[in-house]
Amino acid sequence: MAGEIEAVIIGVIVSGMRLMTPVLFAALGEKIAERSGILNLGLEGMMLVGAFAGFMGTYITGNYVVGILMAMAGAAALALLKGFMSITIRTNQLAAGLAIWLLGTGLAALMYRLTFGVQAVAPSVELMPKIDIPGLSTLPGIGPILFNHDPLVYIALLLVPATYFFIFKTNLGLKIRTVGENPKQADALGVDVYRIRYLAVIIGGAMAGIGGAYFSLVQTGYFLENVTGGTGWIALALVIFGRWKSYWICAGAFIFGMVDSFQLGLQATGSSLPFQFLLMLPYLIPIAILAAMYKKAGAPAALAIAYKRGER
Amino acid sequence: MSIISALSQTRDKVKDVKFFVPFASASLAFVAGAIILGSAGVDVGNAYAIMFRGAFGSVFGFGDVLLKTTSLILVGLAVSVAFRCRQWNIGAEGQLYMGALGGAIVGISLIGAVPGIAILAVIVVSFIFGSLFALVPAVLKVKFGVNEVISTVLLNFVAFLFIAYLLHGPIKAPGFNPYSPEIFDESQMPIIFPGTRLHAGIIIAGLATVGVYYLWKSKIGFEIRSVGANIKAARYAGMNVGRSVLITLGISGGLAGIAGGLLVSGVQHVLIEGISPGYGFVAVIIALLGRQHPIGVAIVAFFFSVLMTGSETMYRSLGIPGAFSMTLQALVLVFVLVGQLFVIWLSRRNGRGVR
Numbered sequence: 001m002a003g004e005i006e007a008v009i010i011g012v013i014v015s016g017m018r019l020m021t022p023v024l025f026a027a028l029g030e031k032i033a034e035r036s037g038i039l040n041l042g043l044e045g046m047m048l049v050g051a052f053a054g055f056m057g058t059y060i061t062g063n064y065v066v067g068i069l070m071a072m073a074g075a076a077a078l079a080l081l082k083g084f085m086s087i088t089i090r091t092n093q094l095a096a097g098l099a100i101w102l103l104g105t106g107l108a109a110l111m112y113r114l115t116f117g118v119q120a121v122a123p124s125v126e127l128m129p130k131i132d133i134p135g136l137s138t139l140p141g142i143g144p145i146l147f148n149h150d151p152l153v154y155i156a157l158l159l160v161p162a163t164y165f166f167i168f169k170t171n172l173g174l175k176i177r178t179v180g181e182n183p184k185q186a187d188a189l190g191v192d193v194y195r196i197r198y199l200a201v202i203i204g205g206a207m208a209g210i211g212g213a214y215f216s217l218v219q220t221g222y223f224l225e226n227v228t229g230g231t232g233w234i235a236l237a238l239v240i241f242g243r244w245k246s247y248w249i250c251a252g253a254f255i256f257g258m259v260d261s262f263q264l265g266l267q268a269t270g271s272s273l274p275f276q277f278l279l280m281l282p283y284l285i286p287i288a289i290l291a292a293m294y295k296k297a298g299a300p301a302a303l304a305i306a307y308k309r310g311e312r
Numbered sequence: 313m314s315i316i317s318a319l320s321q322t323r324d325k326v327k328d329v330k331f332f333v334p335f336a337s338a339s340l341a342f343v344a345g346a347i348i349l350g351s352a353g354v355d356v357g358n359a360y361a362i363m364f365r366g367a368f369g370s371v372f373g374f375g376d377v378l379l380k381t382t383s384l385i386l387v388g389l390a391v392s393v394a395f396r397c398r399q400w401n402i403g404a405e406g407q408l409y410m411g412a413l414g415g416a417i418v419g420i421s422l423i424g425a426v427p428g429i430a431i432l433a434v435i436v437v438s439f440i441f442g443s444l445f446a447l448v449p450a451v452l453k454v455k456f457g458v459n460e461v462i463s464t465v466l467l468n469f470v471a472f473l474f475i476a477y478l479l480h481g482p483i484k485a486p487g488f489n490p491y492s493p494e495i496f497d498e499s500q501m502p503i504i505f506p507g508t509r510l511h512a513g514i515i516i517a518g519l520a521t522v523g524v525y526y527l528w529k530s531k532i533g534f535e536i537r538s539v540g541a542n543i544k545a546a547r548y549a550g551m552n553v554g555r556s557v558l559i560t561l562g563i564s565g566g567l568a569g570i571a572g573g574l575l576v577s578g579v580q581h582v583l584i585e586g587i588s589p590g591y592g593f594v595a596v597i598i599a600l601l602g603r604q605h606p607i608g609v610a611i612v613a614f615f616f617s618v619l620m621t622g623s624e625t626m627y628r629s630l631g632i633p634g635a636f637s638m639t640l641q642a643l644v645l646v647f648v649l650v651g652q653l654f655v656i657w658l659s660r661r662n663g664r665g666v667r
Contacts, residue, residue, distance in 0.1 A: 041461065080648070089653040094400055095600050096462070098643045106639030113633035114352035141398060224634070232464045240459060276477035283466040293454040308356070 006141075012261045013145050018218070019152055019264075020257025022047070022228070024156045026235035027242070027249045028163045029207025030091040033079075033166055034239060036200035037180040039304040041097025042082050045104020046075040046205050047212030052108040056115070058125045064217060066153075067125075071213035072206040078104055079205020083198045090306035100218040101232070109225045112306065124221045128152070150218050152210065159207075165247040176200050180300035182306075183307035189261025193307050208232065230283060239287035241293055252289065257274025259285050330482040330655050334601075337651035341643035344428055348639070349632065353566055366625025367618040375508025377614070377621045379579070383588070384613035386571035386665040389440075389524050390564045396528075396555035397560040402567040403449065403464030405592025406471030407442040409545045411569025413475060414441030415576040416583035418481070419495025419610040432500040434518065434577045442569015443562045445471065450561035456556040460561075468592070476585055483584070492583035501578035511578035520567060527563070536560050568592060589620070590638065597645045617642055 025060055032041050032068055040046075053074030058067030115121055131154075133147035146157075167173040172202035178186040179196045187193050215227045234256060240250030261280040271278065346356040367377050387404045394401035415438040426429045449467060452458035479490040501511035527533040538546040539556040547553055575587050594616060602608030623637035 048550075083648070085649055089650060090357060091649045095645075096649060097452075098402070099642055099649060102597060102638060103642035104647060106635050106642050108350065109635035110633055113635060114348075114354075118633070142348065230466060232471055233462055235504075237459075237462045237466075240462075272548050274477050276473040280470050282475050283469045286495070287452065287458060287463050287466055290345045291452055292457040 002202045004235070008035030010141060010144055010266075012258065012265050014148075015264065016254070016257035016261035017095065018257075019150060019260045020023075021153050021156045022214040022257065023231050023235050023238060023256055024209030024250060024253040024258075025152075025159070026208045026232055027212065027213075027238040028156075028246060029204035029244065030235055031204075031240050031242070031244055031249060032163060032167065033201045034303055035059025035180045035244060035300055036176045036197045037183065037300055037305065038083070038197055038201045038202060038204075039088055039093050039097060040079070040082060040201060041094055041102025042078060042104060042232075043097075043208050044228060044230065046078050047104075047209040047215075047228045047232045048108040048226070049078055049104045051216045051227050052074040052112055052212075052223050055112075055125060055216040058217055059123060064128050067217055068210055068213055071209040073209070074259070075104075075169045075209025075212065076202050076206040079091075079202045079208075080198070083201040086161055086306065087194055090308060093304040101289075105226070110225075112223050112225070123221050123269040124252070125217065127221050127272040128218045136310060139218050152218060153209075153212055156312065157214030160246050160250045163165070165202055167246070172196075172199075177236075177300070179307075182301055183302050187307075187309060193309075197307075200206070208235075211235070234286050240302070241286070243298055250285075253284075255289070256282065256285060272304040314394045329658055332649050333651045333655050337647040338644045341647045343366070345636070349636070354630065354632060358621035359630055363619070363622030363626050366622040371505075371514040373395060373625070375498055375505055375510040378510050378514055380617035380620055381572075381610075381614045382511075382517045382574065382578075383571045383591045384594065384598060384617055385610050386520055386574070387591045388598035388602060388609040388613045389520055389566050389606060390567035390571070390593075391595040392602065392606070392609050393524060393536075393567065394526070394560055394564040395540075395599050397447045397536045397556060398543070399450075399453075399540075399557060399564070401446065401449075401561060401564050402461055402596060403446065403466050403467050403471075403592070404564070404571075405588060405590065406464075407445050407565040407568035408572035408575075408588050408592045409471045409475050410499035411438035411442035411566075411572030412446040412576045412583055412587050413478070413572070414438040415499075415573030416492050416495060416568060417562045418495045419499035419577060419581075420483075422498040427497040427498045430559050431501065431577065432497065434495075434499050434573050439572025439574075440569070443566035443570065446561045446565020446568070447558065450558050454557055473586070475583070479583065479585060483583070485608055490585060494582050495576065499577055501583055503575065509579065511574075513574040513578045514524045514568065516574065520570070521606045521610050527661045529604060532556075532559060535660050544641050568595075575630050589634070591597060594620075594638070594641055597641050600645060601648060 019061045026047055030040055030043055050071035054067040054071030057070030058064055082096055082100045086093045104152060128150045130150050132147060136147040137143045175186065175191050175196050178191060179193050183193045212228055212233065216223045220227065238249050238252040238256065241252040260282045263281045267275045267278055314551055318378050335344065343428045349358045349359055359400055362522050363559040366373055368374055387408060390404050391401055398407050415434045418424050418433045418437045449460045452463055453460045460463055478494060485493040501513050503513050506511055528537060535556050536559065538551060539553050543553060571591060572588070580587060598609055598612045598616060602612040620637045623634060626632040626636065
């Protein structure tokens with residue numbers, strides 16, 4: 001009996017690890033963009049384009065790497081447009097982000113339908129296979145939780161320390177932070193504010209693209225309209241919750257993944273609560289988390305403020 | 313020619329261009345849309361012709377244009393009111409659904425069978441439902457500092473799920489489909505133009521447009537706009553910023569709620585899960601393009617309604633997916649925002665200060 005309970009708990013955590021992966025990709029990428037001062041509300045649209053491009057790439061070539069690269073390229077292209085609007089033209093960052101969100105949502109659905117039309121059996125790709133880490137995947141408990149996943153889970157987990165290291169320990173990371181806190185000073189020190197911001201927003205977009213591709217390549221095997229179901233927005237909430245720090249963002253993503261996994265498990269076991277209420281949890285939890293964070297946030301000082309050289 | 317008249321001439325030129333640029337940008341969006349369709353092998357000229365004919369080619373089609381304009385004006389105003397106070401309400405879609413629920417509840421209850429009062433009750437209750445649902449993120453913002461962009465977006469999903477739950481359970485009509493029972497005839501908006509689906513709700517949309525125009529001239533409206541323009545200055549002037557936020561989002565959600573109530577009362581006569589084809593999301597673009605001015609919102613709402621109605625015809629006759637209209641609308645916004653670059657560049661070339 002005790003063994004069964006243990007198996008259930010491990011099962012919930014294992015599926016939670018998979019559910020947190022797309023939101024972790026998107027949130028870590030958005031963290032980099034926001035550290036440079038660019039608020040990207042278009043995350044959800046970029047994820048959808050990633051989901052579509054990743055599906056297309058894999059469907060045509062049968063190669064997951066090509067699919068992931070296409071997802072990164074597609075989302076990064078939208079990020080470039082977002083950068084052009086927010087950095088070069090200096091239009092309101094919220095307006096630009098919302099435009100990108102709706103453009104990505106529309107484009108992903110439109111391109112999919114234009115390519116495949118309406119078919120009786122929706123085209124699909126095989127789900128990305130798991131890779132066991134030899135020697136570690138058989139460890140009791142820890143093995144299935146950490147070492148028995150598809151490659152993207154490992155990459156996402158590795159990106160947590162990697163993005164921390166990138167932002168806090170590298171020269172480029174220091175430049176990104178300076179540009180986000182005080183662009184004028186950064187400029188005076190000879191940092192190209194525009195270039196750094198473009199770079200950061202494009203990195204963020206590419207990572208959101210991988211997060212989107214996770215839905216079509218790992219979770220479903222199909223492309224569906226709005227398959228990301230608000231994940232981009234949840235990622236934005238997690239960045240605030242994580243106070244723009246990788247490890248805290250990972251903790252937030254973990255909570256989110258566990259709640260989502262828990263409610264899916266409850267649905268499967270047939271709880272007396274209607275399943276629609278369980279499905280609300282992944283959307284209510286980020287809001288609750290933000291409310292609990294009351295006034296503890298410390299955003300980069302120049303977040304969502306455009307920089308113009310020579311302007312006082 | 314004196315210096316002064318030369319100066320005023322360039323100023324006029326910039327003004328003319330400023331007026332013209334958004335239209336040129338919008339046209340470029342159509343070119344971009346044509347490239348997307350063309351690359352998929354669609355005969356673009358024919359497609360756009362069918363789009364135009366779908367909207368203006370028949371009395372029924374044009375009636376549908378005005379019908380959709382009604383919804384789009386109301387949600388566009390809803391989002392505009394919030395934006396004016398710098399409250400980024402992206403939750404108009406969810407508020408619309410809650411308003412539709414309010415309208416449906418009135419319509420299937422006994423009040424919904426009372427002639428005269430029924431329609432009024434539908435409007436009032438749908439306003440209240442939308443309003444209360446928008447007050448959730450408003451209170452979270454004022455009390456706990458929760459970013460309203462994120463909370464309003466996520467609450468859309470909560471609203472969809474709540475409606476889905478009700479339609480599969482408590483208010484489901486007998487039968488296979490997850491529909492509510494049909495509302496009483498007395499709760500149905502009368503059709504004002506025979507042979508079309510256009511109902512009297514368009515008058516309500518018109519009244520709302522005028523109402524928002526006068527709201528900005530009222531004391532409350534002035535406070536809302538002050539908070540939006542400069543929150544610190546408003547606070548120093550002794551205005552109650554929290555109250556302004558609550559009032560703003562209350563009005564905003566209420567307007568979106570009426571849009572939902574009218575969809576039940578004037579179009580579907582039952583509550584269904586997909587009652588809105590994303591009006592609340594398009595509303596964000598409408599508010600931004602209409603510059604949050606009621607007249608601007610009404611004009612853009614009409615223009616977008618033409619796109620949506622026309623693209624439905626494109627879908628029926630050519631199979632061009634419905635997502636095309638959303639893409640085109642987003643492209644219009646992107647191009648208009650980028651078009652600002654041109655205006656700034658032009659003003660700078662003419663040596664005028666740029667904001």
